[in-house]
Amino acid sequence: MKRLSAKQKATQQRLAKKRWLRRLRRRLKPHGIPEIILSPPAILSFRENYDATVAFLDEFRSAILRPGKRREYLTVDLAKVEFISVPAAIVLAAEFHRWQIFKSLKLKAKDASKWAPSVSSLLNDLGVFDLLGVRAPLGNEISAENITLTPLQSGLKLDGAKLNRLQTRFRGMIEDFTNNAAVYEGLSEAVENAISHAYPDGFEPRHPFAGHRWWGAGCIEISTMRLRFFVFDQGAGIPHTLPTADIFEGVAAWLASQFPGIVHNDTMMLRAALEVGRTRTHESHRGLGMRRMADVVSGTSNAYLRIISRRGEIVYDGSGTIESRTHSDSLGGTLIEWCLPADALTFAPKAEDEDN
């Protein structure tokens, strides 16, 4: 190695000090990168506060999926949230996931100690932090509603083992609980619809799709002993894709008979799909599987199937009644929820429940 003279050594030391000071100054200087802070409403729930919840989700999507390479820090201030419902948490988690997929970012849970314990606990139980590779905030408390969730599952393919896991978690929590074949089949049909119909070719979405992706989760509410299962996709929505389904002929005829001479909105389309799908005597080749999705709750008291898609929402209860709501803004995909009392699954025919 070449020996440095005393003069050369002093020069090197002077230059190193200069570099170190320059780096220090750069670190302390304001970076100039703008920070956008998104504040969700205090109540994030489709049932209690649909308009504000959907408006926030839309603002969030627009912020994270803005085209171009502008540098900015984006913060979602979850400290403002006092309550988040399970379906809203699933949709929000799916948006975080899409954000991470598109921007290849490592997300951070900022100021998580200020979050409401129920919000932090729900997101943690849902496995949002694991899904995003984010360190879970410490000090999670059991949520007030006493909800136990299965970790959020997601995929681009239909994976029966993953869907089966949404039920397996409840074994041991509910006496005599067995995985239910009808629930498995309903979930499977919903996921298959998401993959093969929800993201049609040629459709130009307002926000880009993260592939033909689906998200699924389940939860049990201990206080009411109700089980809820969810499948969500960020696609074009059932009312948009329905005209290409092979049940559409029947749907169009039903709409013409029930709502003659008017423009059919999203809720009417959803209702028609369910009415036509569930009354068919057999599942058609390449049908929508709507009947099997309704079968999960049919004949069970205190059970319902809820579908929110685009601006439409319908709730089909076990006795066969359908309630509907039309919203002013689109959910940004399709959310399917089954809710049924835990004892409805306790003595169900036993299906295989081991993951292989």
Place this chain on the structure above:
Amino acid sequence: MKTISVAKDFSKFPAGRYKNMGKGSGEEFREKHLIPAMEAGEPCIVDLDGVAGYPPSFLEEAFGGLVRLGYSADDVLKVFQFRAGPAYSAYKIAAETYIREAVPD
């Protein structure tokens, strides 16, 4: 007589219609197990027990798909006999219905 157990020889989690949707689809089951059995022409038992459930798209594509490929419904029903315990007996009826109602392409 040869027996094809869906749970043991194929998957405990059958789901989906086509292979491009993921593992365990009706199309995959048909190609791996049902078509070879049809080609052999020997009677065969399909054991339906032991799976998480049978989504209708899986069952329809596996069995109705044979008829769409050109096998006659009578030939399919001659080759395959279904075995199912009480929890799975509805699927036996469904599979037979899909075979009878499928229309050749």
